[in-house]
Amino acid sequence: MADSPDFPQGMSCPTPANDTERVQLGHGSGGKQTAMLVRDRFFAWLSNEILAKQTDAAVLNLGSTKIAVSTDTFVVKPLEFPGGDIGSLSVHGTLNDLAMMGAEPLYMTAGFVLEEGLELEVLDRVVASLARAAAEAGVEGRKGRADDTGDTGGAVEGGVPIVCGDTKVVERGKCDGMYINTTGIGQIDPAFTPSPEKARPGDAVIVSGPIGRHGIAVMAQREGLEFDVEVESDAATLWPLVERLRDAIGDAVHVLRDPTRGGVASALNEIAQSAEVGIELNENSLPIPQPVLAACELLGFDPLYVANEGILIAIVEEHVASDAVKVLQSHPLGAAAAIIGRVVSTNSGIVALKTAVGGTRVVDMLSGDQLPRIC
Amino acid sequence: MADSPDFPQGMSCPTPANDTERVQLGHGSGGKQTAMLVRDRFFAWLSNEILAKQTDAAVLNLGSTKIAVSTDTFVVKPLEFPGGDIGSLSVHGTLNDLAMMGAEPLYMTAGFVLEEGLELEVLDRVVASLARAAAEAGVEGRKGRADDTGDTGGAVEGGVPIVCGDTKVVERGKCDGMYINTTGIGQIDPAFTPSPEKARPGDAVIVSGPIGRHGIAVMAQREGLEFDVEVESDAATLWPLVERLRDAIGDAVHVLRDPTRGGVASALNEIAQSAEVGIELNENSLPIPQPVLAACELLGFDPLYVANEGILIAIVEEHVASDAVKVLQSHPLGAAAAIIGRVVSTNSGIVALKTAVGGTRVVDMLSGDQLPRIC
Numbered sequence: 001m002a003d004s005p006d007f008p009q010g011m012s013c014p015t016p017a018n019d020t021e022r023v024q025l026g027h028g029s030g031g032k033q034t035a036m037l038v039r040d041r042f043f044a045w046l047s048n049e050i051l052a053k054q055t056d057a058a059v060l061n062l063g064s065t066k067i068a069v070s071t072d073t074f075v076v077k078p079l080e081f082p083g084g085d086i087g088s089l090s091v092h093g094t095l096n097d098l099a100m101m102g103a104e105p106l107y108m109t110a111g112f113v114l115e116e117g118l119e120l121e122v123l124d125r126v127v128a129s130l131a132r133a134a135a136e137a138g139v140e141g142r143k144g145r146a147d148d149t150g151d152t153g154g155a156v157e158g159g160v161p162i163v164c165g166d167t168k169v170v171e172r173g174k175c176d177g178m179y180i181n182t183t184g185i186g187q188i189d190p191a192f193t194p195s196p197e198k199a200r201p202g203d204a205v206i207v208s209g210p211i212g213r214h215g216i217a218v219m220a221q222r223e224g225l226e227f228d229v230e231v232e233s234d235a236a237t238l239w240p241l242v243e244r245l246r247d248a249i250g251d252a253v254h255v256l257r258d259p260t261r262g263g264v265a266s267a268l269n270e271i272a273q274s275a276e277v278g279i280e281l282n283e284n285s286l287p288i289p290q291p292v293l294a295a296c297e298l299l300g301f302d303p304l305y306v307a308n309e310g311i312l313i314a315i316v317e318e319h320v321a322s323d324a325v326k327v328l329q330s331h332p333l334g335a336a337a338a339i340i341g342r343v344v345s346t347n348s349g350i351v352a353l354k355t356a357v358g359g360t361r362v363v364d365m366l367s368g369d370q371l372p373r374i375c
Numbered sequence: 376m377a378d379s380p381d382f383p384q385g386m387s388c389p390t391p392a393n394d395t396e397r398v399q400l401g402h403g404s405g406g407k408q409t410a411m412l413v414r415d416r417f418f419a420w421l422s423n424e425i426l427a428k429q430t431d432a433a434v435l436n437l438g439s440t441k442i443a444v445s446t447d448t449f450v451v452k453p454l455e456f457p458g459g460d461i462g463s464l465s466v467h468g469t470l471n472d473l474a475m476m477g478a479e480p481l482y483m484t485a486g487f488v489l490e491e492g493l494e495l496e497v498l499d500r501v502v503a504s505l506a507r508a509a510a511e512a513g514v515e516g517r518k519g520r521a522d523d524t525g526d527t528g529g530a531v532e533g534g535v536p537i538v539c540g541d542t543k544v545v546e547r548g549k550c551d552g553m554y555i556n557t558t559g560i561g562q563i564d565p566a567f568t569p570s571p572e573k574a575r576p577g578d579a580v581i582v583s584g585p586i587g588r589h590g591i592a593v594m595a596q597r598e599g600l601e602f603d604v605e606v607e608s609d610a611a612t613l614w615p616l617v618e619r620l621r622d623a624i625g626d627a628v629h630v631l632r633d634p635t636r637g638g639v640a641s642a643l644n645e646i647a648q649s650a651e652v653g654i655e656l657n658e659n660s661l662p663i664p665q666p667v668l669a670a671c672e673l674l675g676f677d678p679l680y681v682a683n684e685g686i687l688i689a690i691v692e693e694h695v696a697s698d699a700v701k702v703l704q705s706h707p708l709g710a711a712a713a714i715i716g717r718v719v720s721t722n723s724g725i726v727a728l729k730t731a732v733g734g735t736r737v738v739d740m741l742s743g744d745q746l747p748r749i750c
Contacts, residue, residue, distance in 0.1 A: 023493040028544025038542060041498055045506035046485075048536040058538035060482055062562070065438035071484035073556055075543045107435055109446035110421075111556045113488075118398040123416055131420035161423040163433035166556075167413060168450045169403025170748060174551045179543075181448055181486045181556035187437070373545060 028373070030261025030307075031366030054274075055195065056097040056257070059188060066190060068103035070094055071183040077373040079126060079177050081221040083213070083233030084309075086180055087130030092235045092309055093260065093375055094182040095137050095160060099242045100256045100312065102194050103186030105137060110182050111166040115175035126178065135159040137237040160184070192246045194314075198254040199275035201345035204321035206314045208241055208334045209234060211264055212292040215306035218374045220295065229291040234310030241312060241334050248327045255315035258308070260375055262366040265304040267313055268351045269365040278347035281363065283356045285340045304353075305366045307374045315343060403748070405636025405682075406741030430570065431472040431632070434563060441563040443478035445469055448556040452748040454501060456596040458588070458608030459684075461555055462505030467610045467684055468635065468750055469559040470512050470535060474617045475631045475687065477569050478561030480512060485557050486541040490550035501553065510534040512612040535559070567621045573629040574650035576720035579696035581689040583616055583709045584609060586639055587667040590681035593749045595670065604666040609685030616687060616709050623702045630690035633683070635750055637741040640679040642688055643726045644740040653722035656738065658731045660715045679728075680741045682749045690718060 026033040043051070050058050057070035074090045084092075095105040110130065114123065137160045217233040219225070238258060245253050255275075259267035272279045288303045296303045310333065316324045321339055328334030351363040401408040418426070425433050432445035449465045459467075470480040485505065489498065512535045592608040594600070613633060620628050630650075634642035647654045663678045671678045685708065691699045696714055703709030726738040 021495050023489045023491055023495065023498065023544055025491050025544055025546065027489065028542065034542065038540075041495065042502055042540060042542070045499075045502045046509075046537045046540070048538075050536060050538040051540070058482075058484075060538060060560075062437055062442060062481075062560075063440035065440055067437060069482065069484060069539060069558075069560070071486045071539055071556070071558055072541045073486040073488055073543050075488060075545050075549075106437075107433075107444065109433075109444060109558050111446045111448040111558075113448055113450060113554055114398045114402065116398055116400050120396050120398065120416065123398065124420075127417055127420045134421075161425060162421045163423075163425040163435060164444060164446055165413075165417060165421070165426070166447045167403065167409065167417070168448050168554075168748075168750075169398055169400055170450050170551065171400065173548060174450075176545065176549045179488055179554070181446070181541075181558075183444075183446055183484050183486075183556075183558035185435075185437075185444070185560075373543075375543075 025372045029366055031266055033367065056100040057103065057186070059101065066188040068098050068101040068186045068188050069183065070097035071181065072097065073179060073181040074375055075176070075179050075373050076218060076375050077176055078222055079122065081218045081233055082230055083217055084235040085126055085129050086178065087126035088133040089235050089309060089375060090180040090182045091130055091133035091137060092237050094184040096238045096258045098184050098186035099239045100258055101186070101188065102192040102242065102246060102256065103188045105160045105184055105186045105239055107163045107185045108134060108160050108182050109164050110162050110180060112168070113175050113179040114167065114169045115177055116169060116172045118177050122177065133237070134162055137239065189246070192251060194253050194256040196255050196257065196271045196274040199271050199277050199315045199343050200254060201277055201343050202318050203254055203315045203343040204318050204339050205279060205281070205341040205343065206316060206321065206324055206328070207264065207287065207311055207338060207340050208314065208328045209311040209336045210287050210289045210292070211308060211311065212288055212296065212303035212306040214309040215263070215371050215374050216292050216295045219299070219371055227291055227295055231289070231291045231295060234308055236310035236333055238310065238312050238333070240331055241328055244327045244331060245314060245324060249316060249320050249324050252317040252320045253314055254317070257313045259311065259313055260307050260309060263305040263307055264313065265351065265363045266366050268363070271315065272351055273349045276348045278344040279341060279351045280344055281341035281351065281353045283353055285338055287336045287338050304363055307371060309375065400747045404741055406641055408742065431475040432478065432561070434476065441565060443473045443476040443561040443563050444558065445472035446556065446558040447472065448554060449750055450551070450554050450748050451593060451750055452551055453597055454497065454552050456593045456608055457605055458592055459610040460501055460504050461553065462501035463508040464610050464684060464750060465555040465557045466505055466508035466512060467612050469557040471613045471633045473559050473561035474614045475633055476561070476563065477567040477617065477621060477631065478563045480535045480559055480561045480614055482538045482560045483509060483535055483557050484539050485537050485555060487543065488550050488554040489542065489544045490552055491544060491547045493552050497552065508612070509537055512614065564621070567626060569628050569631040571630050571632065571646045571649040574646050574652050574690045574718050575629060576652055576718050577693050578629055578690045578718040579693050579714050580654060580656070580716040580718065581691060581696065581699055581703070582639065582662065582686055582713060582715050583689065583703045584686040584711045585662050585664045585667070586683060586686065587663055587671065587678040587681035589684040590638070590746050590749050591667050591670045594674070594746060602666055602670055606666045606670060609683055611685035611708055613685065613687050613708070615706055616703055619702045619706060620689060620699060624691060624695050624699050627692040627695045628689055628699070629692070632688045634686065634688055635682050635684060638680040638682055639688065640726065640738045641741050643738070646690065647726055648724045651723045653719040654716060654726045655719055656716035656726065656728045658728055660713055662711045662713050679738055682746060684750065
């Protein structure tokens with residue numbers, strides 16, 4: 001357009017901004033580009049000591065209570081996929097960010113952007129699914145605490161209530177069915193504060209379940225791909241696993257992280273950089289389901305970069321590693337838990353993979369947009 | 376389409392859902408249709424005792440601390456308008472919901488949905504504006520409290536910090552530049568808990584400033600309308616006004632409400648219904664700026680339904696009404712404060728306007744979509 005010879009003489013020709021000066025899909029990938037956008041465009045203006053920590057959730061003091069707060073906007077496409085939908089995902093994603101700080105989820109808010117023309121039937125299904133996920137979240141958690149004396153105020157028994165909401169409607173073509181923001185509030189136990197910078201050389205790296213299911217399930221549904229075995233999203237609330245780890249292992253759990261956008265690779269890179277340690281993974285130990293491997297081969301993806309929404313990475317002291325795996329395996333969500341590597345003092349900030357054939361390769365952060373809009 | 380004679384024989388004809396079974400723009404208006412959508416599609420699944428209160432913000436107990444939480448997604452179009460932009464509006468809108476519960480704003484979260492192709496220059500301006508609004512919010516509040524002993528934990532001195540955030544990117548044409556969700560957390564003073572159902576017959580109805588500026592400013596910018604006198608949005612943080620009312624009038628302040636989507640008319644209708652009282656307004660007392668009146672006449676709008684983002688309605692005991700007006704007028708934001716009507720025991724749930732020519736007309740809730748996407 002800018003160079004069109006038809007451009008009326010005498011008028012100045014509008015110069016469109018260079019593509020590097022515009023938002024690109026890769027800025028939402030959860031990898032390098034996202035990190036740069038956040039650093040250059042948000043932290044430049046907004047920085048404060050809480051935000052600067054860049055943890056999954058912010059830790060705040062309110063009177064004598066320590067809480068965790070996390071916010072997430074969900075734009076997953078399509079709205080419904082095998083194993084979940086944007087409603088349940090909005091609950092799991094935000095509550096898991098709290099759980100990764102060791103925080104027991106207490107309350108949530110929900111903000112909807114709806115596209116004009118969205119079928120109310122679809123909205124109904126999504127809201128019902130969101131409600132079910134919220135009602136089921138934290139059930140075990142609340143039952144399991146002997147010292148629960150009503151500290152949670154108005155929290156609804158056996159679930160995480162949506163305490164306030166908002167609905168906006170935009171014209172056709174200004175949204176993609178619906179987007180949902182959820183913000184969660186959780187209560188922090190001062191004796192249990194896992195954090196990325198706490199990883200120490202010698203620690204074991206554990207994953208709680210099969211890798212790569214969410215990203216592949218969403219991608220397959222979006223693109224209409226059919227595999228021999230359907231891959232279902234792993235989306236689930238991780239609090240029950242965290243609670244069991246806390247009760248059994250306590251502060252020997254150094255780091256918890258849910259490997260969502262950017263996958264296991266990006267999550268481990270963030271930990272390695274934050275704690276200034278190296279991380280070594282064993283390819284042979286990675287629990288990657290055969291259908292995920294097959295789909296990744298077909299699509300040219302690396303499963304380590306595929307998003308998960310129902311597994312966690314736990315970095316624990318080496319002497320409790322096998323106990324931690326057993327604790328995870330005692331819950332259905334953790335049945336496939338495994339030690340996948342260890343923290344080392346060499347190669348600070350780097351994640352290395354010992355391949356099945358005996359070689360070693362560096363597993364960098366995701367750069368670009370392998371799988372946009374998976375959450 | 377459904378009745379097209381060209382539809383291939385033998386194939387079943389897809390029946391598109393009736394328009395009444397789809398989301399319509401009016402569902403986002405903040406009026407009757409929004410109320411119905413929320414009741415039928417959200418409360419049907421999500422109801423709990425906190426959500427059921429339908430106040431501007433939820434009130435939660437965390438240990439011994441009582442907090443207010445509010446969430447809002449902003450989809451204003453255009454992103455920038457006279458007197459503000461989507462960034463500053465995202466701060467003012469959410470913090471004002473807290474203030475209307477008497478809660479001092481402490482913390483905020485921010486979740487961005489960005490459209491591929493958005494100029495980073497625009498993003499920069501909006502984020503800088505959001506940061507400025509957050510830094511300026513609550514300054515007076517924090518200074519003014521003699522008993523502030525650091526109760527606010529990690530809160531940043533002289534502002535409301537953004538403590539966590541999220542960024543998603545969607546493809547071109549799947550958003551309108553950007554949408555921003557903000558969620559705010561505020562601290563409630565148990566001795567000051569204004570609430571819509573507390574309106575009592577005999578109370579005075581006060582408005583803190585000129586009516587209708589925000590909606591007209593946004594609409595004029597969007598449609599490229601030019602008036603003799605430009606109308607600027609009133610968007611501002613109302614906490615300083617609330618704090619002054621609290622300190623001077625205390626619990627004789629029965630109700631606080633910011634008349635945003637749906638305007639003064641919808642806010643008063645909600646109060647009348649909630650408290651089961653009638654409300655009488657005097658047309659002669661309404662502070663409607665001449666340029667707003669002129670624009671409304673031109674566009675066929677009623678200023679009582681036009682959104683405001685920087686004024687509040689206070690319903691106070693009659694004997695403190697003139698004091699309350701003076702307190703409001705002592706701050707620049709409240710310079711045009713005025714008593715505009717009173718609460719009556721007749722006509723429960725109804726808002727009536729005594730017109731300038733001596734008649735009376737019922738001022739119903741907004742029905743339909745007078746001004747979509749003004750916040």
